Amino acid sequence: MELQEQIVVITGAGQGIGRSIAEAFAREGSAVVVNDLHAESAQASTELIRAAGGRAVAAPADVGDRAQVEAMFAAAKAEFGAVTTLVNNAGYVPYHPAADYPPDIWDRTLATNLTGVFHCSQVAIQHMTERGGGSIVTIASVHASATLPGTLAYAATKAGVVSMTRTMALELGERSIRVNCVSPGAIATDGLKAYFDSLPDDERAAAHTTLMSWHPLGRFGKPEDIADVVVYLCTERAAFINGANIVADGGMLARLF
Ligand SMILES: NC(=O)c1ccc[n+]([C@@H]2O[C@H](COP(=O)([O-])OP(=O)(O)OC[C@H]3O[C@@H](n4cnc5c(N)ncnc54)[C@H](O)[C@@H]3O)[C@@H](O)[C@H]2O)c1
Secondary structure (H helix, E strand, C coil), X not given: CCCCXXXXXXXXXXXXXXXXXXXXXXHCCCEEEEEECXXXXXXXXXXXXXXXXXXXXXXXXXXXXXXXHHHHHHHHHHHHCCCCEEEECCCCCCCECHHHCCHHHHHHHHHHHHHHHHHHHHHHHHHXXXXXXXXXXXXXXXXXXXXXXXXXXXXXXXXXXHHHHHHHHHHHHHHCEEEEEEEECCECCHHHXXXXXXXXXXXXXXXXXXXXXXXXXXXCECHHHHHHHHHHHCCHHHCXXXXXXXXXXXXXXXXXX
């Protein structure tokens, strides 16, 4: 167990990559604050962690709502003490063509994926300053670097959080707060299933085959592949990694054609 002193808030941890990250921190002995928009899924992840002997509390909140974020961090502090670690994982992934992009979906995507990172990070910085240091990891995406049709708002937010990571890393080093991000490729979660489900029936199988063919390792990622990177970034072994964007995509972005 490497992270027994850490008190970690993980957003969007009710399923998928976030749940896997929450379970990984709990296995390392951290106290885990399991955020999600959906109270039932936050509770379900919390119960899984407790059943395995870990420490966790459910913290339902919308990361795009400042008041809810502040209340969540206050509750975390009351339960475990000031937060040492934040994993910005919550994400919303809609698909629409740019020319017809619905403005309300644009607003919701930015509120969750970009402003949510701002709210959670800014409140977490107060806690980490009080603790004398900390670590922030944001789950970006390969869409920050190269993208696909239909992802106008999503790709913009992911490029945005990579940029926010650099700025925060530059400013917060003097407080011993390291700030990094991880850019997953295709990870087998309900989020990836929703992408395939969004395609017309006659395109789905071909899209699956194409996406798989872009992976030199011959498989999609597992949530645990990302959780391992995030946990590593929050250990002392990563003490000199700051302002980095770690790509964990099985080699997908290495391809030109
Ligand atoms: N799965 C992939 O292939 C993949 C690839 C690259 C990046 N990512 C990123 O990884 C993260 C997790 O992806 P996933 O596939 O596990 O997604 P997912 O859709 O399975 O889970 C996302 C979770 O975030 C929660 N959430 C959504 N909006 C929220 C809000 N406003 N406040 C709090 N919680 C909210 C959802 O309820 C859900 O439980 C996302 O940021 C996503 O963009 C995923």
